[in-house]
Amino acid sequence: MQIERGVSLKPYNTFGLPAVARTLVRIEADADVRALLAHPELGRARKFVLGGGSNIVLTRDVEQLVLKVEVRGLRLVETREDAWIVEAGAGENWHDLVTWTLEQGLPGLENMALIPGTVGAAPVQNIGAYGVELKDRFDSLDAVDLVTGRTVTLTAPMCRFGYRDSIFKHELAGKSLITRVRLRLPRPWQPVLGYLDLERKVAETGITAPDARQIYDWVCEIRRQKLPDPRLLGNAGSFFKNPVVTPEQCRDIIGRDPEIVHYPMPDGTYKLAAGWLIDACGWKGKSIGRAGVYEKQALVLVNRGGAIGAEVVTLARAIQESVYGRFGIRLEPEPVVA
Structure with missing residues (x-):
């Protein structure tokens, strides 16, 4: 220690x-x-x-x-008929884990390449991208109770995963520290290509049956085109959650803005593209103080140099009010304000 x-x-x-x-x-x-x-x-x-x-x-x-x-370690725990079980220390870089699994011939995480952050933060946020969420690949995790010091193991139902949500944002917030995460990578591997950006890659390249490494390369290319490197331009990735609305709300918005980007969900609701909503309100490229909206992707707020947290919060609130005023939708931030 x-x-x-x-x-x-x-x-x-x-x-x-x-x-x-x-x-x-x-x-x-x-x-x-x-x-x-x-x-x-x-x-x-x-x-x-x-x-x-x-x-x-x-x-x-x-x-x-x-x-x-800063807990480290990457290992294949078990090979089952239906899955590989991989374990990673909570302090490992998430993207490094994704890369390592592919190098070991263990596909399944490729759609979540280049998501910033550590392995331990992934269950807290239930991270996801391009049609795959952490909960889809989750097996279990170990966490230490910050009161008793006991190590406990939590399964997926116990984590109460939701859209960018988990029990670690609620009952266990500040009460436990995740030390190791185990992921279940299904066998046989099946590609997940239902996301619009990946469908476009299939059409552009003519590769209709990409392997996991090809999907990984596509995802990295797409994310690098849309999202700034935090080492060069400070940011926290996607700043707002994509709002989920009822079919009635979706029809109402489409009636007023037919071009709105929306995705049907399995439960009958619709997910709207928060970046599109923000762009439609004219925020792309705008700034408040030294915090701004990224020119290539309105969903990303950036530190243009020397920004303080209050400037980021002020910008975020202004965007929320703007989107609510036009669409009647309240955007919810992904990052925690501390």
Whole structure:
């Protein structure tokens, strides 16, 4: 267990926003959490779990005890007739895990390539892209209770996955620290190509039966064209969730804006493209202070250089009001504002 004082969090959040952690503890194993809880000074302190910092907007210095999750390890746990079970430490980079699985001949995560963040953050957000969500590939995870220090294993039903949601945003928020995640990669592998951008790639290339590596390459290419590299331009990826509406709401909006991008869902509802809604309100390329809307994708808010968290929040709220005023839809942010 490594304890540090007065740590700048600017390198640890992909927006590149300024903030300082009064105390930061690096967690590399379950035992580090238990040692921390037994610490006479820090054991009872309020705690703030930090992974890759790709899903937070820091608006102030963090007075809570910051737990920087750095648990490592990648391994194939089991080969079953119907699936491969892969385990990754919560501190591993998500995209590196996706790349590693393909290199090991273990396909199934390719649609979620280049999603920023760590493995431990993936279940919290139930990350997803191009027709696949984490819950579709999830087996179980290990987490340490931040009160008792006990390690518990949670299955998919116990995680209560929803659209960009899980139990870790509700009952277990700030109460547990994920240390390892196990993923179930189905055998035989089947490509997931139902997303519009991937259908376009099939049409453009004429490759009607792509393998997993081809889909991975397509997804990386699509994301790099749409999304800025956080190392070059601070951002947290998609800032707003795509809103889900009833068929009646969807018909009403289509009646007023026939070009709106929408996708039917299995339960009969419709998912609307938040980026399209924001673009339709004229926000693409606009800025408030040093925070702006990315020129190539209106769903992404960026740090144009020297922005503070308050500027990002002000911009986000202005966009929400604008979209609500025109479409009657309240956009919900994906990142946590801290």
